[in-house]
Amino acid sequence: MKLHRRCAVLAGFCVALAVSQAADTILVGGKIVTLDAQERVAEALAIRDGRIVAVGSSAEVLKLAGDRTEVIKLDGKTVLPGFVESHVHAIGAARASVTETYAELSSIAEIQDWIRRRAKDVRAGQWIEVPRNEITRLKERRHPTPTELDAATTDHPVLYTSAMKHALNSAGFRALGIVDADSKLADGEIVRDEQGRPALIRGGNQSLRKLMPRPTVTREQTMTALGKLLRRYNEVGITTIFERATDRDGVAMYRELREQDKLTVRMRGTFRFSARTAEGVEKYVKALGFKPGEGDDWVRAVSMKTTLDGGIHWGTTRLSEPYGERRTRFYRLTDPNYRGELYDTPEELKTVFATVNHLGWPMSIHVTGDGGTEAVLDVIAAVAATDPSIKRRRFNLLHSYFPTPAIARRAKELGVGVDTQGYLYYRDAEAMAEVYGKRWAERFIGLGEWARAGVPVAVNSDHMIGLDPDHAMNSFNPALMLWIAVARQSDRGHVYGAAQKLSRLDALRAVTLWPAWLSFDEDKLGSLEPGKLADLVVIDRDYLACPVKELREIKVLRTMVGGKTVFLR
Numbered sequence: 001m002k003l004h005r006r007c008a009v010l011a012g013f014c015v016a017l018a019v020s021q022a023a024d025t026i027l028v029g030g031k032i033v034t035l036d037a038q039e040r041v042a043e044a045l046a047i048r049d050g051r052i053v054a055v056g057s058s059a060e061v062l063k064l065a066g067d068r069t070e071v072i073k074l075d076g077k078t079v080l081p082g083f084v085e086s087h088v089h090a091i092g093a094a095r096a097s098v099t100e101t102y103a104e105l106s107s108i109a110e111i112q113d114w115i116r117r118r119a120k121d122v123r124a125g126q127w128i129e130v131p132r133n134e135i136t137r138l139k140e141r142r143h144p145t146p147t148e149l150d151a152a153t154t155d156h157p158v159l160y161t162s163a164m165k166h167a168l169n170s171a172g173f174r175a176l177g178i179v180d181a182d183s184k185l186a187d188g189e190i191v192r193d194e195q196g197r198p199a200l201i202r203g204g205n206q207s208l209r210k211l212m213p214r215p216t217v218t219r220e221q222t223m224t225a226l227g228k229l230l231r232r233y234n235e236v237g238i239t240t241i242f243e244r245a246t247d248r249d250g251v252a253m254y255r256e257l258r259e260q261d262k263l264t265v266r267m268r269g270t271f272r273f274s275a276r277t278a279e280g281v282e283k284y285v286k287a288l289g290f291k292p293g294e295g296d297d298w299v300r301a302v303s304m305k306t307t308l309d310g311g312i313h314w315g316t317t318r319l320s321e322p323y324g325e326r327r328t329r330f331y332r333l334t335d336p337n338y339r340g341e342l343y344d345t346p347e348e349l350k351t352v353f354a355t356v357n358h359l360g361w362p363m364s365i366h367v368t369g370d371g372g373t374e375a376v377l378d379v380i381a382a383v384a385a386t387d388p389s390i391k392r393r394r395f396n397l398l399h400s401y402f403p404t405p406a407i408a409r410r411a412k413e414l415g416v417g418v419d420t421q422g423y424l425y426y427r428d429a430e431a432m433a434e435v436y437g438k439r440w441a442e443r444f445i446g447l448g449e450w451a452r453a454g455v456p457v458a459v460n461s462d463h464m465i466g467l468d469p470d471h472a473m474n475s476f477n478p479a480l481m482l483w484i485a486v487a488r489q490s491d492r493g494h495v496y497g498a499a500q501k502l503s504r505l506d507a508l509r510a511v512t513l514w515p516a517w518l519s520f521d522e523d524k525l526g527s528l529e530p531g532k533l534a535d536l537v538v539i540d541r542d543y544l545a546c547p548v549k550e551l552r553e554i555k556v557l558r559t560m561v562g563g564k565t566v567f568l569r
């Protein structure tokens with residue numbers, strides 16, 4: 001048997017639970033990256049009743065083999081802990097997949113091509129809506145003009161939405177009754193170009209929805225699509241997901257899949273509310289009907305969610321400085337002194353945090369900007385002054401795109417974790433450099449900043465639309481996330497802020513152990529150790545030794561959840 005050098009050194013070690021019965025499954029002759037405290041790499045691993053019972057050398061682990069043990073020969077392949085994808089909107093993506101086709105588009109020419117293709121399948125006069133692709137990710141960094149959309153079709157009204165503004169072609173404006181300089185929109189504002197012609201619409205959502213009603217999708221259709229999507233997650237090695245804005249029925253869907261034996265990923269639920277008062281929060285939590293952490297290893301309720309600011313794609317992220325001239329022009333705002341949104345006052349936020357904490361729940365806070373993040377940390381510190389239990393509750397920041405050393409240090413002191421999106425660095429870093437400036441691009445998705453301060457930082461997708469692991473909004477391929485975390489290259493190959501790169505092991509922790517910490521699962525998930533759930537992936541190359549550029553090409557050969565193979569290439 002060919003032993004890897006590091007394995008050979010460790011060939012003598014074997015960590016096992018006291019097991020009297022034979023293992024169900026044994027994986028032997030591989031390079032098992034355990035991610036245990038000693039960062040050990042083992043050759044073999046044994047599984048019984050869905051849990052890992054031994055990790056060590058092939059010879060020692062094979063002692064646990066019995067007549068009915070399935071022995072999987074790894075032939076030197078690498079095994080990693082199953083990926084814990086801590087931010088998706090899987091139900092929403094599944095529902096959308098029933099009626100919409102998603103395409104990732106990177107320029108106005110690609111948008112035009114997509115419209116032209118679509119126009120062949122859609123009856124003249126019917127609306128064509130361009131799939132969600134933000135202007136930060138278009139080469140031109142702006143909305144298409146009506147003339148550019150007309151070049152794709154004049155037979156159909158066309159809608160393209162980004163940065164909370166709608167671009168339309170001439171037929172689209174006509175359909176909305178916008179035909180001359182005096183035209184008005186009841187629920188929106190018409191943004192005109194220098195010649196006074198309508199260019200964009202700010203608002204107007206109700207008028208648009210009336211013209212293009214959303215198709216209805218049944219719960220049954222959604223469930224079927226969800227089952228399929230979970231299989232796609234398995235294909236890229238995802239074994240646990242966090243539904244980051246769900247409700248009682250969302251949990252019920254996963255429980256039903258589990259009962260039908262169709263659940264192939266574990267689910268952790270986060271529940272979004274908009275309450276601003278103690279009574280409002282208490283009422284919401286009571287109606288939800290779950291106790292903190294209620295559920296089992298498959299489906300569990302983990303945190304509450306509130307939304308504090310907007311986003312970098314919309315021009316609403318709460319910054320520590322005024323937007324200034326460049327950002328104002330890019331987002332088509334009007335006031336350069338604008339700093340972004342804060343949907344709660346500090347007093348409201350303090351009440352919400354104190355109440356959620358008192359009820360025993362962690363809080364996940366949507367906060368993208370640094371100004372917003374500072375506001376959150378101020379409020380957690382204020383609550384901690386009278387109730388230090390909040391520091392053990394694992395409150396977490398969703399997104400928090402622009403950390404500084406001071407922000408990361410305070411997060412650590414307050415026991416706060418982070419959930420952020422590596423793919424956004426890849427797709428949006430160039431826009432950040434152009435529109436926000438290089439200094440901001442260097443801080444953008446500052447994984448190194450969080451890791452250096454000892455803050456558990458979970459890297460995930462925020463997957464919402466599309467089924468292609470590499471080209472969805474947003475990509476949910478963990479191999480791509482690992483490469484981005486290690487290489488920190490934008491889609492144009494630039495590295496902004498080399499100090500934000502993670503080591504390979506830390507990048508791996510960011511998609512396994514650190515997200516597991518966010519759901520209090522670090523004793524069950526995220527590493528390959530005896531006693532933990534047998535969630536793992538076998539991959540096609542050596543994660544620790546392959547060239548960096550190959551990390552993004554890693555293919556999953558086998559995915560196991562609870563010791564059961566849910567994907568085999």
Ligand SMILES: [Zn+2]
Nearest residue numbers: 087089244462
């Ligand atoms: Zn999200």
